[in-house]
Amino acid sequence: MRNPPRYLTMQELSQIPLQAGRYTRIIPGRHLKYVAPGVDGLGLSSFSLLLPESAVLFIAPAGCARHVKMRAFAIGKADRLFLLRVTEEELVTGTHLARIPEAVEEILKRAKERPKAIFIGSSCVDTILASDYERVCRDLSRRFPDVRFHPSYMDPIMFDSKKSPDSRIHCSLYSFVEKQPERDQGVNLLGPAAPLDENADLPRLLAAAGFGPVRQMCRCRCLMEADEMGRSRLNLAMGGPVKMAAEQLKAAHGTPYLLVPPTHDPELVHGFYEKLGQALGAVLDDGEELAKARRRLSAAAEICRGKRIVVGKNYFGSPFETAKALLEYGFTVTTVVKNKITPKDKAVIAWLAERAPGMRVYSGDHPTLNHLREEHEPADLVIGSDAAYFYPEARAILQDGDRLHVCYQAIAYLADGLAGEEMRV
Amino acid sequence: MRGLFLSLPPFAPDYSGIGAVFLELGAMIVIHDGTGCIGNYICHDEPRGERPGNMVFTTNLREMEVVMGDDEALLEKVTRAAADLDPRMIVLVNTPAPIVIGTDLRALARILEKRTGKPVLYFDSNGIRMYDWGVEKALLAAVERFAAEDAVACAPGGVAVLGATPLDLGGADNGEALRASVERSSGKHCAVIGMGGGERSLGTAAAAELNLVVSAAAVPAARWCEKTFGVPWIADFPAGISGERRLGECIRQRLSGSRTTQMAETGPGPRALVIHEQVTANAVRACLQEEFGFGQVEVATFFQFREELAQPGDQRLCEELELEEKANTGRYDVILADRFLHDVMRYSGAKLVDLPHLAVCEVMFYPDGFSLAGEAFTAYLKDQLGQ
Numbered sequence: 001m002r003n004p005p006r007y008l009t010m011q012e013l014s015q016i017p018l019q020a021g022r023y024t025r026i027i028p029g030r031h032l033k034y035v036a037p038g039v040d041g042l043g044l045s046s047f048s049l050l051l052p053e054s055a056v057l058f059i060a061p062a063g064c065a066r067h068v069k070m071r072a073f074a075i076g077k078a079d080r081l082f083l084l085r086v087t088e089e090e091l092v093t094g095t096h097l098a099r100i101p102e103a104v105e106e107i108l109k110r111a112k113e114r115p116k117a118i119f120i121g122s123s124c125v126d127t128i129l130a131s132d133y134e135r136v137c138r139d140l141s142r143r144f145p146d147v148r149f150h151p152s153y154m155d156p157i158m159f160d161s162k163k164s165p166d167s168r169i170h171c172s173l174y175s176f177v178e179k180q181p182e183r184d185q186g187v188n189l190l191g192p193a194a195p196l197d198e199n200a201d202l203p204r205l206l207a208a209a210g211f212g213p214v215r216q217m218c219r220c221r222c223l224m225e226a227d228e229m230g231r232s233r234l235n236l237a238m239g240g241p242v243k244m245a246a247e248q249l250k251a252a253h254g255t256p257y258l259l260v261p262p263t264h265d266p267e268l269v270h271g272f273y274e275k276l277g278q279a280l281g282a283v284l285d286d287g288e289e290l291a292k293a294r295r296r297l298s299a300a301a302e303i304c305r306g307k308r309i310v311v312g313k314n315y316f317g318s319p320f321e322t323a324k325a326l327l328e329y330g331f332t333v334t335t336v337v338k339n340k341i342t343p344k345d346k347a348v349i350a351w352l353a354e355r356a357p358g359m360r361v362y363s364g365d366h367p368t369l370n371h372l373r374e375e376h377e378p379a380d381l382v383i384g385s386d387a388a389y390f391y392p393e394a395r396a397i398l399q400d401g402d403r404l405h406v407c408y409q410a411i412a413y414l415a416d417g418l419a420g421e422e423m424r425v
Numbered sequence: 426m427r428g429l430f431l432s433l434p435p436f437a438p439d440y441s442g443i444g445a446v447f448l449e450l451g452a453m454i455v456i457h458d459g460t461g462c463i464g465n466y467i468c469h470d471e472p473r474g475e476r477p478g479n480m481v482f483t484t485n486l487r488e489m490e491v492v493m494g495d496d497e498a499l500l501e502k503v504t505r506a507a508a509d510l511d512p513r514m515i516v517l518v519n520t521p522a523p524i525v526i527g528t529d530l531r532a533l534a535r536i537l538e539k540r541t542g543k544p545v546l547y548f549d550s551n552g553i554r555m556y557d558w559g560v561e562k563a564l565l566a567a568v569e570r571f572a573a574e575d576a577v578a579c580a581p582g583g584v585a586v587l588g589a590t591p592l593d594l595g596g597a598d599n600g601e602a603l604r605a606s607v608e609r610s611s612g613k614h615c616a617v618i619g620m621g622g623g624e625r626s627l628g629t630a631a632a633a634e635l636n637l638v639v640s641a642a643a644v645p646a647a648r649w650c651e652k653t654f655g656v657p658w659i660a661d662f663p664a665g666i667s668g669e670r671r672l673g674e675c676i677r678q679r680l681s682g683s684r685t686t687q688m689a690e691t692g693p694g695p696r697a698l699v700i701h702e703q704v705t706a707n708a709v710r711a712c713l714q715e716e717f718g719f720g721q722v723e724v725a726t727f728f729q730f731r732e733e734l735a736q737p738g739d740q741r742l743c744e745e746l747e748l749e750e751k752a753n754t755g756r757y758d759v760i761l762a763d764r765f766l767h768d769v770m771r772y773s774g775a776k777l778v779d780l781p782h783l784a785v786c787e788v789m790f791y792p793d794g795f796s797l798a799g800e801a802f803t804a805y806l807k808d809q810l811g812q
Contacts (some may be wrong), residue, residue, distance in 0.1 A: 032482035037474035063438025063552030156459035
């Protein structure tokens with residue numbers, strides 16, 4: 001006899017004490033983790049291979065490399081990702097490290113395009129064994145002076161630490177950017193793998209104030225263009241995992257950074273543009289965009305009157321913040337899917353508990369969620385691929401994987417999606 | 426260079442094989458890892474991943490648990506989940522990180538049996554070996570533990586299929602296609618253990634007239650069933666129309682007490698190389714020779730290779746370089762292999778035909794509707810070979 005999918009109400013969630021450490025799980029007590037199909041990998045291939053003229057040599061048990069290499073096939077970059085399989089004996093004796101230079105030599109000889117930069121990737125076992133990949137990369141740099149080397153990490157056991165693998169993958173990527181002697185009026189957008197949409201408000205508002213270009217690693221066509229990111233006067237970091245990379249660039253290049261808020265709230269976006277203007281010593285006139293965003297959300301709310309919305313975590317922004325923004329404009333949010341909360345979430349949870357105390361909060365990784373799909377809970381619209389998986393009958397609004405929507409454009413994209421764009425899973 | 430894969434993808438690892446065997450047997454499959462390994466299995470190697478009620482979980486192993494040797498975390502998490510979901514059995518699956526620190530799954534399994542009152546199996550997979558190791562160990566442990574118990578509820582007679590997993594058969598529906606094919610060829614009812622045969626299908630391996638082994642990894646389980654229950658077995662697969670016909674004859678022969686295997690005679694036709702799991706590849710060879718007039722056909726595999734199932738010229742491969750050397754000799758007119766192996770063989774001079782193998786290409790790239798069984802496979806080969 002199995003138990004039904006477990007959840008807390010928003011009221012109950014607002015009352016759970018926060019645990020010491022980085023986060024608190026929604027459902028208290030240690031539990032196994034359910035992984036819904038379709039969950040993406042860490043991004044060793046997606047993010048590292050954004051660096052043009054680069055390759056990844058992944059040293060790991062063959063199984064660990066499977067999704068990394070298949071993801072590389074899916075994005076058309078498999079000819080830049082190589083695997084050095086290790087045996088158990090090699091791991092325990094550390095002799096696999098001594099084989100890396102020979103593997104690099106083979107890659108430089110036989111790769112379809114000779115890379116100018118190589119990520120040396122390692123897995124959980126090397127983290128546990130404290131293998132020194134920094135030293136390996138220094139040795140490689142001496143042996144192959146015309147190639148740049150940096151370590152990269154795919155070690156999910158480190159997710160609870162400050163040096164989580166998603167942070168370190170970004171640090172590794174941006175560590176290839178060389179410091180430049182002069183700066184220009186450019187601004188870097190760090191984090192997302194997709195290029196900014198051509199109608200994005202961010203570059204437009206910056207250009208109107210005399211700033212630009214907005215540089216992204218995914219738009220660089222060669223290593224020299226990637227190095228041009230070192231000219232930018234400011235870094236904009238999108239997403240928690242990128243913050244460490246932004247701090248690293250500040251320490252190495254002296255480039256200041258701002259965090260781009262992951263929000264669909266027009267007022268918070270306006271606040272960000274004010275801060276951005278202050279950081280650049282200019283005024284960014286976003287009045288028209290702000291008014292448009294407010295009107296768009298109101299119009300979408302009118303169309304969606306009475307429709308039950310579920311907000312998942314696999315979508316840009318915090319699902320709590322998104323739920324709050326939608327409720328403020330009159331949408332009906334019934335459920336949020338989120339695995340854990342941090343101290344930063346406390347205020348918005350308190351707000352939600354006051355206005356929608358009965359809103360359900362599912363922990364998307366609790367074992368009882370393995371049969372949530374069978375429950376056919378009522379929902380009309382879902383946001384995010386995880387919510388789409390759990391509510392297959394609802395119309396889904398999914399993250400655009402090809403184009404990046406940020407700031408007011410992110411609000412427009414969501415509002416349009418809720419109001420009328422059909423985006424079935 | 427040994428161990429360096431420049432072109433080939435890494436193949437499905439051992440823990441995927443274990444998951445594939447137990448998914449439909451009412452098991453709560455607990456992968457002891459940090460989340461990467463379960464992602465490999467459930468998102469890339471398991472086409473049945475979206476079946477409602479799948480009980481596949483990770484212990485979400487983290488650094489502090491590793492450093493402090495906190496095995497109580499695993500015990501607590503599994504005990505809670507067992508109370509929530511009431512599985513038939515619990516299967517603990519090891520992965521590289523806990524293996525390296527010497528996690529004793531055997532001891533943890535014993536403690537869990539006491540705490541949960543459920544049967545608990547464990548496997549020391551390490552992510553370094555491949556899926557066939559996992560299928561072999563899982564299937565053998567499963568029949569040893571449950572075949573006798575489940576046999577009580579099974580109708581006696583018929584054919585039980587051992588060793589069927591999507592990693593070799595492909596799509597989630599291919600268990601049903603295989604069942605239908607075996608029933609057509611043998612005239613007997615058939616249960617495909619672990620792929621459509623039901624939660625208690627392990628009992629059919631004890632109750633059947635004959636066990637049909639469709640992958641080399643299932644041979645030890647079949648041998649055990651023969652020794653324990655007296656159920657004879659053969660290794661074959663109904664690939665193509667001729668495969669169904671041949672399988673029916675082999676089953677009748679075996680049930681009459683004969684142990685001889687039919688082998689197609691090698692004639693003067695085109696030469697081919699087939700690369701897949703060994704039993705499947707043997708069946709494809711027979712289909713090529715009987716239906717398409719091929720002459721010498723050799724089989725090569727990166728997975729389990731049993732001498733008793735091999736013919737002269739067949740070979741086990743370990744390295745990408747070995748595949749390159751084998752294929753690019755100019756000896757073959759046609760090479761049938763998963764398309765993810767084709768790049769290595771681009772200088773072979775042979776016609777390269779895609780022979781999908783999910784353990785190589787994974788769920789995302791496995792062609793919809795492809796089946797190795799019966800008429801569908803003959804039609805596919807006709808199209809690919811231009812006949």
